[in-house]
Amino acid sequence: MAKTILAVNAGSSSVKVTFYTFENPPRPIADAQVSGITAPPATFKYQRGESTQKEQPQDNLSTPQDAFKYILKRCFSDSDLSQVASEQDLAYICHRVVHGGDYHEAIEINDETLHHLEELEDLAPLHNFSALEIIRLCKKELPSVSSITFFDSAFHQTMPLHVKTYPINQEVAKANGLRKYGFHGISYSFILRSVAQFLGKPAQDTNLIAMHIGSGASICAIKEGKSIDTSMGLTPLAGLPGATRSGDIDPSLVFHYTNEAGSLSPASTKDMHLSVAEDILNKKSGWKALAGTTDFSQIAVENPPSEAHKLAFDIVVDRILGYIGNYYVKLGGEVDAIVFAGGIGEKSALLRKTLSEKCRSLGVSIDSDANDKGAEDNQTVKDISKGSGKGPRTLICQTNEQFEMAYHIVCSRS
Numbered sequence: 167m168a169k170t171i172l173a174v175n176a177g178s179s180s181v182k183v184t185f186y187t188f189e190n191p192p193r194p195i196a197d198a199q200v201s202g203i204t205a206p207p208a209t210f211k212y213q214r215g216e217s218t219q220k221e222q223p224q225d226n227l228s229t230p231q232d233a234f235k236y237i238l239k240r241c242f243s244d245s246d247l248s249q250v251a252s253e254q255d256l257a258y259i260c261h262r263v264v265h266g267g268d269y270h271e272a273i274e275i276n277d278e279t280l281h282h283l284e285e286l287e288d289l290a291p292l293h294n295f296s297a298l299e300i301i302r303l304c305k306k307e308l309p310s311v312s313s314i315t316f317f318d319s320a321f322h323q324t325m326p327l328h329v330k331t332y333p334i335n336q337e338v339a340k341a342n343g344l345r346k347y348g349f350h351g352i353s354y355s356f357i358l359r360s361v362a363q364f365l366g367k368p369a370q371d372t373n374l375i376a377m378h379i380g381s382g383a384s385i386c387a388i389k390e391g392k393s394i395d396t397s398m399g400l401t402p403l404a405g406l407p408g409a410t411r412s413g414d415i416d417p418s419l420v421f422h423y424t425n426e427a428g429s430l431s432p433a434s435t436k437d438m439h440l441s442v443a444e445d446i447l448n449k450k451s452g453w454k455a456l457a458g459t460t461d462f463s464q465i466a467v468e469n470p471p472s473e474a475h476k477l478a479f480d481i482v483v484d485r486i487l488g489y490i491g492n493y494y495v496k497l498g499g500e501v502d503a504i505v506f507a508g509g510i511g512e513k514s515a516l517l518r519k520t521l522s523e524k525c526r527s528l529g530v531s532i533d534s535d536a537n538d539k540g541a542e543d544n545q546t547v548k549d550i551s552k553g554s555g556k557g558p559r560t561l562i563c564q565t566n567e568q569f570e571m572a573y574h575i576v577c578s579r580s
């Protein structure tokens with residue numbers, strides 16, 4: 167029987183997997199996810215063909231490894247999922263790893279590459295942890311299957327040096343790998359290919375301002391098929407606010423967060439743990455801190471339930487708008503399309519409408535019916551532009567990081 171590909175997208179609070187057939191293009195066979203790992207009870211969602219199940223597992227799933235083990239057990243034991251009954255049915259496992267340091271492309275896991283990834287974990291402990299835990303588990307429990315890691319940062323290796331470099335001591339920067347890396351690159355790679363195909367242009371001639379707005383949010387300027395700038399930086403904390411991330415702030419704010427800041431001196435900061443600040447800015451900020459919810463669908467509403475909800479929405483709009491202006495200028499005004507992707511970009515008609523209205527001066531104009539309807543389930547790219555506007559087209563792209571990884575496996579290894 168033909169072997170299958172397992173694509174794993176491990177986040178801080180969820181593990182999503184999709185099984186694909188090994189053919190070009192890969193076809194999804196089953197989709198499973200455990201979410202709420204950090205905010206129990208965890209929920210398990212499983213989809214195969216027309217059937218969807220959602221339940222709260224009895225098992226205590228408090229780590230990404232637990233969640234992944236549970237998903238495998240459920241899928242391997244599903245008698246209606248005959249293509250995937252054991253390790254022998256898997257040709258490859260692909261893993262989304264957020265921080266890939268200087269890697270330009272996907273790599274196969276062996277002792278040496280795993281060791282290198284473990285070193286990188288120091289640079290991105292909050293973001294690489296889940297994926298690495300699952301990679302280690304696969305190596306132990308599914309030893310005959312090759313694991314290939316795909317990096318969110320790889321797509322942005324093309325950014326020019328003056329964009330990647332922070333204006334700090336360069337010896338320190340080089341020794342510690344302190345530069346802009348950028349993330350969501352697996353998603354941007356999917357978006358570029360899908361949108362170029364939709365526009366009928368070769369990817370290498372396509373210029374986009376693409377947004378991946380989900381609980382982690384970023385935006386990317388793509389010139390002639392290459393990333394020339396993106397809003398995230400050394401880590402995914404930089405740039406736009408997210409569900410629990412602050413996005414850009416004055417870095418000095420860290421030292422003023424407590425009310426003892428006025429009396430800070432090198433001696434008094436000896437015991438101050440910067441990791442606490444990193445944790446607050448990553449996990450206790452963003453729209454959760456402003457409006458008390460991580461669910462943006464409660465914030466992006468015509469009549470917000472509170473001033474705080476309205477403020478959170480206005481901040482997100484303002485920060486995205488700043489980047490659109492920035493990237494429009496960097497692309498010399500030659501922008502084929504402004505693309506909305508990610509859970510929020512794909513689903514929030516209000517966010518798209520608000521931003522499009524504010525981008526009128528760039529010639530952006532959208533069809534409100536098309537925008538309100540959004541994309542159909544199986545529609546990868548939907549044009550929501552109005553008539554023959556002079557400016558860039560406005561598109562929704564339903565991005566798919568798992569598919570992108572499986573597709574690359576099929577293209578490179580069949």
Ligand SMILES: Nc1ncnc2c1ncn2[C@@H]1O[C@H](COP(=O)(O)OP(=O)(O)O)[C@@H](O)[C@H]1O
Pocket residue numbers: 177379380381382409460461462463464466508509510513514515
């Ligand atoms: N209709 C909607 N309007 C606005 N936001 C939505 C809507 N539906 C889902 N979302 C938001 O999408 C976000 C999740 O996006 P997603 O890209 O799946 O996130 P991630 O992969 O970063 O976990 C959540 O903040 C959720 O509230």
Ligand SMILES: CC(=O)OP(=O)(O)O
Pocket residue numbers: 177264318349350380381382383402
């Ligand atoms: C890089 C990043 O922020 O990822 P996610 O949106 O999945 O949290």
Ligand SMILES: [Mg+2]
Pocket residue numbers: 380382
């Ligand atoms: Mg995501």
